[in-house]
Amino acid sequence: MPSSTLSRSRSLLQPLRFGRIGSIGIAPSHQCLGLGRALMRAAKTSVQAHGASEIRLEVWTFNVAAIALYAELGYAVRSHNMAKSLTPAPEVTTQVHDYGIP
Template sequence: MLNAASFTYRRATPADLLTICELAQQLHSLHHEARPDIYAPATAEFARDQALWLPSLDPKNEATQAAFLAQRGNLAVGFVTAVVLPQNNPILQPLTVCRIGSIVVLEAHRGCGVGGGLMRLAESWGAGLGATDFRLNVWKFNEPASRLYEDLGYEVRAFELGKRLGG
């Protein structure tokens, strides 16, 4: 039986770009299935997504952006991306925010602690850069992810509403 001890975690490098593109197809499938009006379908030509994930892997951005991989042996089973930014807005309290960009765990490895492990790694990284507030967005249809975030102490702070105009 798989458990949290079955996995290792590390910071992703540019050499992991295509692996992340491939893993992300599960996320794309989920989003496209629920919101085909917004999301493109997953593709076997997953290299199309390189520009999306490269900034989190680029050594020039390593002080503010990161991606972390979860592995079982040599098999990548999930990843998370994060960015740390100071909040410079005169009407808000000064603080440094770590925003979780995306998190993916292969379906066969969900429920084994991988998502929580990736989130804790991203939180530790962000805290090491001075972040004191952690934020993310999750679609209403993604109830398993919402439960994970709630279990990790995240709270609903805002709702984003949307409306399509025209055809």
């Protein structure tokens, strides 16, 4: 059974039913139309219908628009997920082609 800390006074071993949003994305051409908000509402409804008392997600720190939306919807930072690459980043090259199209 999953466990979590809901507040500083609760044990890490206390069972808690929660839902998790694995991934959500809106095509750039459809952003700012309320679709993200609608998807988040639907996820909340589904999680509640399954008896969970909490919903969780992860968001990349560079995605400031999503972070702002989640904050508006009442989500708060609870932890920081950190990573360190053990291999050098691949060299990025860009190729530009001129096809003569104006």
